[in-house]
């Protein structure tokens with residue numbers, strides 16, 4: 001029997017990335033800049049970034065919202081999915097991360113499409129609503145997991161029927177299924193699942209992934225009524 005292990009998951013990610021994902025040089029440059037700046041390498045993988053890109057294109061997204069930019073790697077994947085007059089607002093707590101993300105986004109030639117707002121997302125989101133910047137066509141949630149349910153509530157507030165919502169890191173090495181977990185991140189993810197379960201406006205699923213970033217997964221949801 002074949003032994004499935006992390007090295008094999010990585011090898012398949014490398015194969016898929018080299019054959020069909022084809023990340024543009026600005027994405028590789030962003031990862032190098034993030035590493036040089038000492039940012040943790042907790043970005044989505046290249047195949048996952050391309051998945052988010054493709055989902056945004058499938059949704060025909062023009063206006064997108066990202067909660068959690070880190071160094072802007074997924075930001076670039078997502079912004080590249082939007083039309084020339086599209087707009088992506090991305091929220092980042094850490095000003096140092098946001099600076100690195102700004103420089104990465106500029107190197108990718110996406111400055112005109114991407115606005116990076118620094119500060120706590122739960123402070124930025126009410127302002128985005130007050131400024132009338134919604135509704136968004138596509139929302140990617142990838143920030144602190146403890147606030148996942150609150151972020152999903154905001155995604156809904158800033159949505160329209162048909163809005164697609166994607167949430168990263170919802171499987172967490174399988175720990176999501178452990179109702180007794182004391183890990184605050186797992187508890188945060190489970191609260192988000194419970195919110196989806198009682199929210200009649202959402203139709204959702206979650207998909208487990210393995211790859212260069214280990215065993216994790218995405219939740220996918222659409223706002224009903226389109």
Ligand code: DHB
Pocket residue numbers: 042043044142143168169
């Ligand atoms: C962590 C956060 C992420 O968004 C991710 O994709 C992986 C890890 C973290 O906080 O450790």
Ligand code: MG
Pocket residue numbers: 042043044142168169
């Ligand atoms: Mg993540």
